[in-house]
């Protein structure tokens with residue numbers, strides 16, 4: 401049985417990017433693997449949330465996880481901060497993580513460029529914390545979106561380096577994984593190539609969005625004046641709308657609008673109306689469950705406690721071994 405680990409940062413609700421990049425795979429993988437899925441609340445501290453915001457976001461993501469079909473009886477569903485062993489392993493890994501390789505990491509460079517006033521050490525060492533999350537359960541598969549590929553590469557580097565340094569074969573090599581397919585990147589509605597919360601309001605469709613909110617966002621999505629020649633290549637914002645349609649609409653619907661585009665007869669208003677409706681239908685079952693679960697704090701508490709207990713067992717075993725390997729022996 402494979403050991404599967406993955407996490408999501410609590411920054412508001414889950415959106416279609418998270419869903420198609422990660423959660424959908426979690427739900428498929430929970431059937432036949434030993435899965436550990438968590439809410440990366442330590443990671444979210446790089447952006448300095450207020451205590452109330454942090455707590456609210458963690459609850460929202462937990463509810464969304466459950467609403468999307470993660471079964472806490474089948475997987476270990478937990479909060480990263482409930483397993484402080486992760487912080488200890490992160491410390492050990494940081495001793496062998498080099499400034500150069502951390503500074504070269506694309507996500508660090510992007511953040512350093514976009515928020516020069518907050519380039520903190522947590523951002524720099526984000527990949528070592530992520531490696532700790534993964535190898536603390538000795539994972540082999542990590543279901544993630546395409547944007548996390550480089551972090552997985554670094555995780556393998558840190559795991560292999562530990563093995564080499566201490567002449568052990570302790571940590572397996574984890575790989576980024578998408579159920580039988582290429583890793584995906586779901587585009588945003590603002591013409592950008594990635595759907596994400598930090599990309600700005602209106603760019604992402606959340607699982608919890610009301611039908612009205614979805615309609616509003618989709619109708620505002622960036623388009624252009626339309627094709628002028630048959631079979632013209634699609635510019636990014638238009639390609640994005642088609643890619644989004646590909647994940648929520650029927651293949652016939654996509655083919656219909658492709659044909660209209662290729663013959664220069666497309667009306668973007670019609671395409672958007674259809675896309676909005678298909679997104680509303682797709683998210684409807686999640687919306688209902690989100691409302692139910694949000695009102696059930698007792699159940700959420702039970703889920704989190706159960707997850708913490710199971711995750712702790714696995715994490716404590718690894719950290720005990722790692723301490724021994726490093727030479728922190730029991731007298």
Ligand code: TYM
Nearest residue numbers: 406407408409417418421422440530544545584585586595
């Ligand atoms: P995060 O919280 O940004 O995103 C969570 C997951 O959703 C995927 N994702 C997307 N996939 C496709 N298209 C998109 N537009 C899109 N937006 C998000 C991400 O690839 C990710 O799989 N560093 C991680 C969280 C993390 C983690 C871990 C993941 C912390 N420790 C250990 C795996 C294993 C992150 O920030 O993901």
